[in-house]
Amino acid sequence: MRRTKEDAEKTRIAILDSAERLFLERGVAHTSLDQIARDAGVTRGAVYWHFQNKGHLFHELLDQVRLPPEQLAERLCGAEDEQPLRVLRDVCVEAIVGLAEDEKKQRIFTILLHRCEFTDEMGEAAERHDAFVRQFIALFEKQFTVVTSRLRPGVTPQLAARALHGLVIGLFTDWTRDPPQFGREEVQRIFDTLLYGLLDDWRP
Amino acid sequence: MRRTKEDAEKTRIAILDSAERLFLERGVAHTSLDQIARDAGVTRGAVYWHFQNKGHLFHELLDQVRLPPEQLAERLCGAEDEQPLRVLRDVCVEAIVGLAEDEKKQRIFTILLHRCEFTDEMGEAAERHDAFVRQFIALFEKQFTVVTSRLRPGVTPQLAARALHGLVIGLFTDWTRDPPQFGREEVQRIFDTLLYGLLDDWRP
DNA sequence: CTGTTTACAATCGCTGTTGTATGTAACAGC
DNA sequence: GCTGTTACATACAACAGCGATTGTAAACAG
Incomplete structure (x- = not known):
């Protein structure tokens, strides 16, 4: 019984939601596509229609919350010259506080940090995440390089x-x-504390 | 062909070593007991002889490097009154440096942090680890409570x-x-930096 | 109104994995 | 030298999960 496009999108969302719940409960590897399909009220056929395999499903799940790297870079380098470290601090604070305020973000990051195995058989999701982390550190370093002279000896x-x-x-x-x-x-x-330890002229 | 006790212990070690390698490469959930047995040059029978199941095998793997909580508590509270925070810092530094120096520790912690899923179906390993972490934080807090007056406003x-x-x-x-x-x-x-941010009278 | 495509459901064959049960040869004790 | 036990290997049964194929009814385009 073929559904309309909006219906299709709904089942897509339902599958993602079920995957989110089950991944969180049992872990990614310990959850089968059949369990996800059942939980979403569909069959594996629907899952395979919307997603290539479990790896891609997981990948799209992550993309719901992980802000694109470009956006991050723009945010960090946008206020050039002005107060780069203050922006840096705010980004960090926002990241943590945003986690507290957004339950979906909370669940998905819990999955990412505690309920999945980073192995190359999981496809590009792992690589992309690693790349994301490295770029994150590189951006941090770039911002600190700007204010090298202010760093403590x-x-x-x-x-x-x-x-x-x-x-x-x-x-x-x-x-x-x-x-x-x-x-x-x-x-x-907390972040002010660390920054004060790094720079002697840091003022919250 | 029954072996002597030392031989048995050798195969036990071999199984643990193979599990370590394969868990690191492919993740815990994506590694079967048969693969481990093959890699160790035995059959699954040997694995089931030495370990109840994969969960217990994983558990014993972790116990090779995770220092017992009592030892940690003793270490932290042993030098009572003297310089509690300095001991605290040294423990943290040792933890990180110890990781750099001990390759086995490195591999096993990599498995723990990036190659396994923390779910209750993995048995007591997960609970024990969580309890360990909580106790860790509690000990930190206790040490800081001693020097509350020295903390920055x-x-x-x-x-x-x-x-x-x-x-x-x-x-x-x-x-x-x-x-x-x-x-x-x-x-x-790094740790001195954070501590200096936390306490204004901190001197490395 | 009709042909095509969409959005799934149902089925099939295959492989991988687990747990257990049983076999077996050698060692250790007497 | 016999025996019970150890340290495995082998065999068995059952299931779970994947990927692919096929079926199908309804939506949509023309």
Whole structure:
């Protein structure tokens, strides 16, 4: 019984939602396409119609929340010259706080960080994510390079970038493991704390 | 052809080693016990003789590197009153540097952080790990509580603990994703940086 | 109104994986 | 030298999951 285009889009969404729920509950590898289809009220035929395979399904799931790298780069380099580090801090704070406010984001990042295996048999999803992370660090480093002279003695732009990125990833990881942690103010204070350690003229 | 006890122990080790290699390459869920057995030069019978199932095998693999929580607590609370935060910092630095120096530790933590799914069907391994992490944070917080008065205004022991733990986890994650990063001095400088942001009287 | 395409459902064949049960040869103790 | 046990190998049964193919009714384009 063929449906209209809107109906088709609805089942597409339903499949994605079911995948999200089941991936979160049982892990990506431990969830079969049949289970997803059943949960969405369709058969595997529908899943294979909308998605090539599990890898692509997972990939499209991630793309629902992962902001495109270009957008990130633009955001970071847009306010050129002005107050690059303040923008950098705000981006980091937004990332964490955005996680707290958006439950879907929370679930999908939980899947990404705790419920899936990064192996090349999962297709381009893994590679793209790794590339994303590397670019993230590179952008950090670039921003710190601009203000090299303000860094405390012994602190290189590279070191600062690694530290800041580590903190972001770590907070993401801890947050998704055990959600109700802290609000915007506290997140901002954490990043201010690290930045104050990196630059002696940092003022929140 | 029955072997002597030492032989048996050798095949046990061989199975663990093969599991380590294959888990790292393909992920835990995507590795079958038959593949592990073949790689170790035995059959699945041997695997089932030494381990109840894949979950237990994974569990014993982790126990090869994860230091027992009691040991950690002792280490942190042992030098009571003296310089609790310095011990705390050294523990964090040791954790990261230890990773760089011990390749086995590196592989196993890579599996733990990037090649496995934390779901309850994996048995007690997941629970134990989560409990470990929580205790870790609790210990951090306890240490910071001792020196509450030295914390910068607005910084609570809880906040400090979350931040420090986040940084540790984040550096672990980044390191295992892309190993050749930095040496002991730089790691120490990173933690000193954060601690200096947390306490105004911190001196490396 | 009709042909084509869409959006699935149903079925099939195959392989991979798990758990268990049974066989078996050698070692260790007596 | 016999025996029970150990340390596996082999065999068996059952299922799950994938990918492909085929079927089909309804939507849509002309």
